[in-house]
Amino acid sequence: MTAPLTDDAVGKTVVDVEGKELGIVAKVENGNAYVDPDPSLTEQVLASVGWEGEDDEDYVVTEDMLRRVDNEVVLRGEL
DSSP, X not given: OOOOOOGGGTTXXXXXXXXXXXXXXXXXETTEEEEEXXXXXXXXXXXXXXXXXXXXXXXXXXXXXEEEESSSEEEOSOO
């Protein structure tokens, strides 16, 4: 089991098990990460300084989908 998702994950890159970039964490709420699959440069900068936000294109990543969270958020291969 991985550590729970916290606000510290905001701005981190989300990758699949093979290292393919899937987006960035735009917001964390109730243990779920809202991932922006195509962030603009402005959205990346705002997320990196902790300004959270979500939009209609974001998808939800739950803790049971995680392989690990360190300098990036890595999803499990067997989702």
